[in-house]
Amino acid sequence: MGGGDYTNPFDIFDSLFDNLNTGGRGSRNRATEGEDQLHNLVLNFKDAIFGIEKEIEITRLESCNTCKGSGAKPETRSSKCSTCGGQGQVITSARTPLGVFQQVMTCPNCNGAGEISTPCSTCRGEGRVKKSKRISLKVPAGVDSGSRLRVRSEGNAGRRGGPPGDLFVMIEVLSDSVLKRDDTNILYTCKLSYIDAILGTTMKVPTVDGIVDLKIPCGTQPGTTLVMAKKGVPFLNKSNRRGDQLVKVQVEIPKRLSVEEKKLIEELSELNKAKATASRR
Ligand SMILES: [Zn+2]
Ligand SMILES: [Zn+2]
Structure with a gap:
C-alpha cells in the first residue's frame, strides 16, 4: 500500500485525535x-x-480558572489554522479498488475550530x-x-x-461478625439448650436495633426459624417499611452428662416408657 492511501481514513484520524486529546493541543474546541x-x-x-x-x-x-475553560492563554490572539486555512475541515483522498474517494474530515490540527491559539499554561490547553x-x-x-x-x-x-x-x-x-444480611432481612442463628427448647424461654438476641428479648415457645423444634418482625433492613426509598430478622434455632444436645443429670434423664426415659405402655392398653 502506498503512502497516504488508506482504506479507512477515519481510523487514522480517530487515533490522531486521541493523541491530540492527551497532548492537550487541539481538543478544546468543541x-x-x-x-x-x-x-x-x-x-x-x-x-x-x-x-x-x-x-x-x-x-x-x-x-480551568485561568482561561475560563477555553484552553487558550489569556490576552493572546488566536491565529488561522494553517492546515485547513481556517475552514476547520480538510479533504482527504482514499484510493480503493473501486476508485479514489474524497472525504471531508474535521481538521486534525485545530480539531475543527479553524484557529490555533497559544495554550493556557495552567491547563496546558486542556481547558480543565x-x-x-x-x-x-x-x-x-x-x-x-x-x-x-x-x-x-x-x-x-x-x-x-x-x-x-x-x-x-x-x-x-x-459484613458483620454476628448478623448476616439477606436483602432486607437479617439472618441470625441462636444456640438453644435442649431443656430450653422443651420448656421454652426468653433469649437476649442481638439485632440492628440492639439487644432484644426473643420469646422461645415451649416445644420449639430444632431448625425452627423464628421471625422478629420489622427488625430487618428498611426498604430503600421506602424507609417506613422494614424487613424482618429471621432467627434459626439450633438445639444443642449435650455430649456428656453428670451422674445426677444422667439419673434424671433415665427417670424421664422410664416415665416415657410407662406412658407408652399405658397408651397401648
Ligand atoms: Zn487553562
Ligand atoms: Zn485546521
Whole structure:
C-alpha cells in the first residue's frame, strides 16, 4: 500500500485525535459533555442499613480558572489554522479498488475550530484541571453492596461550556461478625439448650436495633426459624417499611452428662416408657 492511501481514513484520524486529546493541543474546541466519574465508598454494616451522611473527597476535572475553560492563554490572539486555512475541515483522498474517494474530515490540527491559539499554561490547553473537592453525601437507608448512588453534575467539567458529567458512588458494605444480611432481612442463628427448647424461654438476641428479648415457645423444634418482625433492613426509598430478622434455632444436645443429670434423664426415659405402655392398653 502506498503512502497516504488508506482504506479507512477515519481510523487514522480517530487515533490522531486521541493523541491530540492527551497532548492537550487541539481538543478544546468543541463543546462536549464531561465524563462521568466513579467513586467507591465502603460502609459499615449498620450505616448501610440506617443510612448516613458521609463526607467524601473526590478528584475530578474542573474548568480551568485561568482561561475560563477555553484552553487558550489569556490576552493572546488566536491565529488561522494553517492546515485547513481556517475552514476547520480538510479533504482527504482514499484510493480503493473501486476508485479514489474524497472525504471531508474535521481538521486534525485545530480539531475543527479553524484557529490555533497559544495554550493556557495552567491547563496546558486542556481547558480543565484536576481538582479535589469534598462532597457531603446523603446515603439513604437500605443500601447494599452493589448499590450505585448518582450525584448529578459532580463528574468532570464539560469542554468548551459543555455540561458536566455525573458522579457515581459505588457502595460496598462490610459484613458483620454476628448478623448476616439477606436483602432486607437479617439472618441470625441462636444456640438453644435442649431443656430450653422443651420448656421454652426468653433469649437476649442481638439485632440492628440492639439487644432484644426473643420469646422461645415451649416445644420449639430444632431448625425452627423464628421471625422478629420489622427488625430487618428498611426498604430503600421506602424507609417506613422494614424487613424482618429471621432467627434459626439450633438445639444443642449435650455430649456428656453428670451422674445426677444422667439419673434424671433415665427417670424421664422410664416415665416415657410407662406412658407408652399405658397408651397401648
Ligand atoms: Zn487553562
Ligand atoms: Zn485546521
